[in-house]
Amino acid sequence: xxxxxxxxxxxxxxxxxxxxxxxALEKSLRILExxxxxxxxxRLTDIARAAAVPKSSTHRILTAxxxxxxxxxxxxxxxxxxxxxxxxxAEVSAGEPAGIGQVLGRLRQATGQTVHLALHSGxxxxxxxxxxxxxxxxxxxxxxxxRMPLHTxxxxxxxxxxxxxxxxDALLDAAGLPGRTxxxxxxxxxxxxxxxxxxxxxxxxxxEENEPGIRCIGAAVLDPSGRPVGGVSVTTVTFLVPRQELExxxxxxxxxxxxxxxxx
Amino acid sequence: xxxxxxxxxxxxxxxxxxxxxxxALEKSLRILExxxxxxxxxRLTDIARAAAVPKSSTHRILTAxxxxxxxxxxxxxxxxxxxxxxxxxAEVSAGEPAGIGQVLGRLRQATGQTVHLALHSGxxxxxxxxxxxxxxxxxxxxxxxxRMPLHTxxxxxxxxxxxxxxxxDALLDAAGLPGRTxxxxxxxxxxxxxxxxxxxxxxxxxxEENEPGIRCIGAAVLDPSGRPVGGVSVTTVTFLVPRQELExxxxxxxxxxxxxxxxx
DNA sequence: GCATTTGTTCCACGTAACGGAACCGAGTAC
DNA sequence: GTACTCGGTTCCGTTACGTGGAACAAATGC
Numbered sequence: 259x260x261x262x263x264x265x266x267x268x269x270x271x272x273x274x275x276x277x278x279x280x281x282a283l284e285k286s287l288r289i290l291e292x293x294x295x296x297x298x299x300x301r302l303t304d305i306a307r308a309a310a311v312p313k314s315s316t317h318r319i320l321t322a323x324x325x326x327x328x329x330x331x332x333x334x335x336x337x338x339x340x341x342x343x344x345x346x347x348a349e350v351s352a353g354e355p356a357g358i359g360q361v362l363g364r365l366r367q368a369t370g371q372t373v374h375l376a377l378h379s380g381x382x383x384x385x386x387x388x389x390x391x392x393x394x395x396x397x398x399x400x401x402x403x404x405r406m407p408l409h410t411x412x413x414x415x416x417x418x419x420x421x422x423x424x425x426x427d428a429l430l431d432a433a434g435l436p437g438r439t440x441x442x443x444x445x446x447x448x449x450x451x452x453x454x455x456x457x458x459x460x461x462x463x464x465x466e467e468n469e470p471g472i473r474c475i476g477a478a479v480l481d482p483s484g485r486p487v488g489g490v491s492v493t494t495v496t497f498l499v500p501r502q503e504l505e506x507x508x509x510x511x512x513x514x515x516x517x518x519x520x521x522x
Numbered sequence: 523x524x525x526x527x528x529x530x531x532x533x534x535x536x537x538x539x540x541x542x543x544x545x546a547l548e549k550s551l552r553i554l555e556x557x558x559x560x561x562x563x564x565r566l567t568d569i570a571r572a573a574a575v576p577k578s579s580t581h582r583i584l585t586a587x588x589x590x591x592x593x594x595x596x597x598x599x600x601x602x603x604x605x606x607x608x609x610x611x612a613e614v615s616a617g618e619p620a621g622i623g624q625v626l627g628r629l630r631q632a633t634g635q636t637v638h639l640a641l642h643s644g645x646x647x648x649x650x651x652x653x654x655x656x657x658x659x660x661x662x663x664x665x666x667x668x669r670m671p672l673h674t675x676x677x678x679x680x681x682x683x684x685x686x687x688x689x690x691d692a693l694l695d696a697a698g699l700p701g702r703t704x705x706x707x708x709x710x711x712x713x714x715x716x717x718x719x720x721x722x723x724x725x726x727x728x729x730e731e732n733e734p735g736i737r738c739i740g741a742a743v744l745d746p747s748g749r750p751v752g753g754v755s756v757t758t759v760t761f762l763v764p765r766q767e768l769e770x771x772x773x774x775x776x777x778x779x780x781x782x783x784x785x786x
Numbered sequence: 787g788c789a790t791t792t793g794t795t796c797c798a799c800g801t802a803a804c805g806g807a808a809c810c811g812a813g814t815a816c
Numbered sequence: 817g818t819a820c821t822c823g824g825t826t827c828c829g830t831t832a833c834g835t836g837g838a839a840c841a842a843a844t845g846c
Contacts, residue, residue, distance in 0.1 A: 281802075282834060283586055286547050287606075294614045303792060312836050317794065319834095322547055327751075330786075335793075339614045341751045341786050342551075345641045345648045350558045350603045350611035352667020377609045384609045403616020487591070487605045522594075522605050546803065546833075567823060578805050581825065599824080790845070796838085803833080809826070816819085 285311045286319050291379075293320075293329050294343065296405055299336035355521045362389050362490070365514040369492050369507045371499070374400060374474075375518070376413045377488035381433040382406060383414045386488070398472060398493060409449055410438045412464040412476025413489035418449075419456040420478045420486035426453075441466045461508050463501075464491075471496050475504050477515035479522055487522055490515050549575045550583050555643075557584075557593050558607065560669055563600035619785045626653050626754070629778040633756050633771045635763070638664060638738075639782070640677045641752035645697040646670060647678045650752070662736060662757060673713055674702045676728040676740025677753035682713075683720040684742045684750035690717075705730045725772050727765075728755075735760050739768050741779035743786055751786055754779050 280288070288309035293300060295308060306316035320337060323329045327342035339347075358375070366373045366389045375387040382405040400406075408414035408429060418426045430446070437444045443452055456462040464474040476491035492507045544552070552573035557564060559572065570580035584601060587593045591606035603611075622639070630637045630653045639651040646669040664670075672678035672693060682690045694710070701708045707716055720726040728738040740755035756771050 281586070282546055283550050283583070284590060286550070287590060287592065291606075291610055291613075294610055294617060296613060296617060298617075301792080302794095313793080314795090314836050314838090315834080318836095319547070322545070326548060326551060328551065338619075339617060341641045341745075342555075342643070343614055344618075344650060344786075345643045346555055346558055347611040347614035348648060348650045348667040349555075349560060349669075350607055350667075351615055352665065353558060353560060353562075353603060354608075355602075377605050379606070379609045384612060386608060386612045401616065403612045403614075405613075481605075522608075565823075566825095576805050577824080578807090578826090579803085582803080582805095788846090790843105792841100792843075794839105794841075796840095797835105799835085801831100801834090804830085805828105807827085810824085812821100812823090814819105814821080816817105 280311075285309065285315065286323070289316060289319050290323065290328065290343070293323075293337050294339050296403065299332035299338040301336050305337065357521045358387065358518065361514050361517045361521070362387060365389075365490065365492065365510060366391065368510045371507070372398065372493040374413070374491045374493060375488065376406070376411075376491070377522070378408075378417045378486060379405070381408065381429050383408060383411060383417060383488065394498070399469060400493075406468065407433065407436065407438070409433075409435055410442050410464065410468040412462045412474040412491045413478075415449075415453060415456055415462040415464070416476050416478035416489040417486045419453040419462065420480065420484075438468050439466055439470050443467060459508075460512055462489075463505070465501070466496060473499070473501065473504055475507055475511060477508075477511045479515050479518045481519070481522070490518060544575075549573065549579065550587070553580060553583050554587065554592065554607070557587075557601050558603050560667065563596035563602040565600050569601065621785045622651065622782065625778050625781045625785070626651060629653075629754065629756065629774060630655065632774045635771070636662065636757040638677070638755045638757060639752065640670070640675075640755070641786070642672075642678075642681045642750060643669070645672065645693050647672060647675060647681060647752065658762070663733060664757075670732065671697065671700065671702070673697075673699055674706050674728065674732040676726045676738040676755045677742075679713075679717060679720055679726040679728070680740050680742035680753040681750045683717040683726065684744065684748075702732055703730055703734050707731060723772075724776055726753075727769070729765070730760060737763070737765065737768055739771055739775060741772075741775045743779050743782045745783070745786070754782060 289305060289311060292305040292308035302316060302320065303313065305320065306313045309316065320329060324331065327340045329337045329343065330340040332338040362373050362375060370391060370393060372391045373389040374385055376383040376385045385400055385402055385404050388400060388402055406414060408418050435444045435449065443449045461475055461477045466473060472493060473496050474491045474493045476489045478486040478489045481487045490511060492511055494504050553569060553575060556569040556572035566580060566584065567577065570577045573580065584593060588595065591604045593601045594604040596602040626637050626639060634655060634657060636655045637653040638649055640647040640649045649664055649666055649668050652664060652666055670678060672682050699708045699713065707713045725739055725741045730737060736757060737760050738755045738757045740753045742750040742753045745751045754775060756775055758768050
């Protein structure tokens, strides 16, 4: 019965006391992600912090996930991805839409350079796919499954530029602006100016800001609603490819980004 | 430390009417697996059937997962893995314990043949890892992320042999015994006899039962409680490697399986 | 020794999850 | 045309499941 329940808009806590955020499923997924996060098996407290879920709830959910085979106790006190999660991962990776590889392949063909596809994930971007340039293969630190900061990578800056300002600021507040190279943008001012440039150009440049001697150009991949979900990038060695040439890849890059949008 | 979640009491119905099975999380995970299952994007009804979750609940959970970016609507009516699930998959794959690759590498070294690692998943086994023999590379149909029947593969038969009889029978009831080659074991009698042999030997043989011209020898990988979670196998071309030689790989194979147990 | 950190168990509470049934809407057969 | 089928969506009364602070235990640090 809807009497005069005049309660003002309230998030309406749940369960025992005050709740912080999210439905049950959402919490479980965040915990799953925290377990699978790079850096070996993780301890309960770390997982709880990373997932922003109270220790108590984390423990319960983690135990449930372990019972399902989704996580396993690696160490006596640490949790790692379980067999069932590993199976799921293999199937997901195998089930990648064929178009993705084709688009990335064409971009590598067109530029002759190493190509990356990364997706936005919290305060970082995660490399999903990497096509090495076979002609002159150099080893970048980048590897599939690896996370990189948003503010030092071309793809990350594309994401930041495309997110609502409030959201982008929140992510930067949480992560800070640690410098990874002398060229990294470590002040809000500098970053803001660069993001403005990204927005007006439609692509981002990482000029040795993430790794010395490495330059990237990136473009965002948007979901149907226009939100950036990740991006594509072309990676070059500074002393082999002049910046002008790198920037000349922009059209092909943006084309690839647009082609990827309906596939992610 | 989380021990095994011992499912003792009845699931105890919930909500509106009679419920079939499982907690909220469990259902969501099964749905996630159904979405990621091989064979392109799936429709809601198929997902509901595969996950054994009522249509209504499937719809709700699917919508929630879509809202979280874990699934996306590929077609207007079909669901596929979303960007967040793809990110998770990449991280899980990348975070694979280093030992796994080493053990499999040693096995390939020792046998000179193609090596597979597969995990049990419902009525099938899923290939997680494949090390091609580079010396004489032949193309098997097998690929990472692919599912194969239990009763026609060496690894699958190892799993069947290691599971409690009731459970194995239930899986066979559900999947049947479809023949994939003339050599496939398609009767309960024949299969039972073979599984007995597997149990006594400690390894299984697939003698062109899954793919013509291809023979495999497999051994189960057990979890801490002694339950099979998957297995390793060595694959050979029939006309290149006599069966006796294949069987001679058994000791190295079993050693590898044992070494993998604590890593899965 | 005390202080700190981390993992685990308890438990009163209420909402968020449940799923059968009804409802569409598009095919398709007849 | 109507009737039937099948897939997707919405409703809604019921309640059991999840909730998280607090207290506890165990390991570590100083």
